[in-house]
């Protein structure tokens with residue numbers, strides 16, 4: 001089996017490395033110390049310009065369709081220089097991929113181009129609760145069906161980019177009577 005990287009994967013790796021060296025490394029320590037969200041937001045916009053906020057999203061929704069190997073190469077280079085920016089990039093890509101996999105066509109059209117283009121600075125993925133981290137089946141947040149949508153109740157914590165996100169994927173129990181509860185994602 002040939003495991004060598006394709007030209008496109010090498011180009012994405014090189015682009016990410018150059019960007020991280022030039023744009024992230026000089027400000028990474030300051031970003032962590034000051035919690036400067038404007039700096040983080042600027043990093044996110046540049047990542048979107050490079051096509052790194054929707055690396056596994058289909059082109060018709062504004063994504064790069066680069067594949068999981070390319071995603072891994074890009075996130076490795078970004079994380080090497082700025083872990084804070086990398087976790088934001090990682091979660092935003094994850095949010096886009098959840099919406100692509102589980103969203104309705106209308107939701108995909110509404111949210112994916114905004115995430116991929118940087119119109120939304122970031123996306124947030126809301127799973128963790130005070131009693132539900134490694135074990136999401138212990139989740140207590142509820143999503144109750146109401147006319148025209150869902151009513152969410154509960155509390156989440158450790159939500160990356162909550163201050164910056166344009167869309168939140170929120171996990172909540174929709175059927176508390178089901179064995180171990182039934183959880184669904186609400187966008």
Ligand SMILES: Cc1cc2nc3c(=O)[nH]c(=O)nc-3n(C[C@H](O)[C@H](O)[C@H](O)COP(=O)(O)OP(=O)(O)OC[C@H]3O[C@@H](n4cnc5c(N)ncnc54)[C@H](O)[C@@H]3O)c2cc1C
Pocket residue numbers: 087091124125126127128129130132133134135157158159160161
């Ligand atoms: C930088 C960062 C960003 C994050 N961003 C997000 C986010 O965007 N959205 C979100 O929803 N959450 C986020 N989280 C939360 C993260 O997903 C949780 O911290 C994680 O799921 C662990 O949950 P916990 O902290 O409650 O630890 P716990 O689940 O309480 O685990 C504590 C310790 O016990 C161990 N442990 C747990 N269960 C078992 C077991 N059955 N057997 C043996 N050992 C066990 C664990 O390995 C761990 O060492 C983030 C966390 C960090 C650090």
